Amino acid sequence: MRINPWSAVLLLGVPVAFLFIFFIVPFGTVAVASFRMPADGGWSAANYVKIATDGYYWGALYLTFKIALWVTLLVLVVGYPLAYTITYNVRSTLLRRIIYIVIVTPLFTSSIVRAFGWLVLLGRKGMVNDTLVALDFVDKPVQILFTEGGIVIGMAYIMLPFMVLTVASILQNINTSLLEAARDLGAHPIVAFLKVTFPLSLPGVIAGSLIVFTLSVSAYVTPSILSGGKKTVMSMLIYQQYAATLNFPFGATLAVALLVSTLLLIAGYLLVIERHAKG
Amino acid sequence: MRRILMLGVTAAGVALAAPSFAQEKLVVAIYGGNWGTAIEKCVFQPFTAATGIGVTSEPSVSTVTRSKLQQQKGNPALDAVWIDGGISELAMADGTVGTIDPKKVPNIANVIDEGVYKRKDGSIYAASTGFYAVGLTYNTKEVKEAPSSWWDLWKKEYEGKVIIPSPVNAAGIPFFLTINKAAGGDIKNVQPGVDRLKTLKVSSYYDASGQGASNFQSGEAIIGAHYATAAWGLADQGLPIAYAVPKEGAPSSDIRIHLVEGTKKKESAEKLINFAISKEAATCLSENLYVGPATKGVTLTDKAKARMPWGPNGSVKSLFLPNWEEVNANRDRLTEIWNKQVAGK
Incomplete structure (x- = not known):
């Protein structure tokens, strides 16, 4: 199919212009600022040297990726069965629509409100601890809030819809006759799932995990509220530089470092997958 | 016909715009939440009622207000700004806040020494509208x-x-x-x-x-x-x-009001600052936010007195x-x- 060159320019131009104005230009400004020195306004790479040579910033970067990875895994473990059930086990269209609405509704609420909700639920006197104590699982309330685990729980809840929707949209398009063929040939349902359904749904898993991972890496509100300042991820350090210390160049350097290292990780991830797919 | 129509529209536009020239409107940066609400209630509303000068509030936090002033330097959209102690000094160093002239803002004589902020040359760049701790x-x-x-x-x-x-x-x-x-x-x-x-x-x-x-x-x-x-x-x-x-x-620290350097509505902004540090406005802010008044001679209710940042019996001297x-x-x-x-x- 050929399209009119003008349509092509328009089709391609609009998103490119959008990206340019709202991403490339602001990011370029940030990247340029990262080479400035706060003291005299001169040019220098000293900010990068500081990050690279100080173990504290490597630690923050490591924690950021570690939390994002746990969030991605947790969301996958919870989200995949959910998407599977909605697609294959819910027969009524109405019920399926209702489930989608329930999954999407939390996205309409501000993440600040949801993080404050977790403060109440996960606290020493919160519902989770009350239940654990009442069921005699623990003697006294356990510390969930203001730990890495607490941050992961809060973020996973926020990220869940992205995984469910991405995976479900792929599952819906899998040709069910393939599954029927596998069953006809005597495959156990679990084997049929592992050999047919799951491999075919991998594009959804990959896309979903990329969305969840990148959103988790850059999330600020949830980790800053649920960490209670005891765990520091990169977004919190960046905010601190821009809002409190007012060292914009160093904040910019941290932002560039986070973006570049995230891109590298994702590139590596995709490369491994591609190799694997070929092999 | 089209030209006549255009003329008519332009004339109507001018006629509609005219009253807004007579009745100036200040743009003032304040805080969000209940602090902003209290400033609107204690300062802006009575000020507009008394002078006929309107005020549009622009809520933001101090660091953001400071950044706005930096970006607008030379052609400010803001006329007066509330900025907290600490950031106020940075705005002064940026050269984005103007000088408060005691002749134009006579109420400044009634503000305690701790609440009047001066540059090295003695010129005033900020006035406190209440202390918090x-x-x-x-x-x-x-x-x-x-x-x-x-x-x-x-x-x-x-x-x-x-x-x-x-x-x-x-x-x-x-x-x-x-x-x-x-x-x-x-x-x-x-x-x-x-x-x-x-x-x-x-x-x-x-x-x-x-x-x-x-x-x-x-x-x-x-x-x-x-x-x-x-x-x-x-x-x-x-x-x-x-x-x-x-x-x-x-x-x-304290919430301070500043005149923006280069505002085109200097006279009105000075009137607003004078009003904001008046006894009436200071009393109202202290009763609503329990901030310690920086204006002398403010009489508070017993409830507010017990809730001052310096305690029921202290004064600004007990603050760090x-x-x-x-x-x-x-x-x-x-x-x-x-x-x-x-x-x-």
């Missing part, structure tokens, strides 16, 4: 004996139930310096303060005042360093929360007003020390 906020049901010292936070029975501000909060660094001073350190040597804070078993460090308040609400925290205004706000909601001034001093220029010069270093040695312990 961070002191010992505690749950009266859980904390049996009213605390009186910062060191009470280290008591064994409060372990894991204490909150203090992080450096992102405006009170974070001043609090750090207060503890450091009480522990025998100074701004060059913060090791004594770090050593003490390292041993404090906190529940969490809060960035925003609301986060701190929510910790008291849920019972996650029972004692901590928090704003007097927030403590009394919780008490007004019926929670068993009280506030005490620690004997080592409560780190304090940081040397902001020193704090600003060391903000970077102190935040890094905090990140690595206190939060990341």
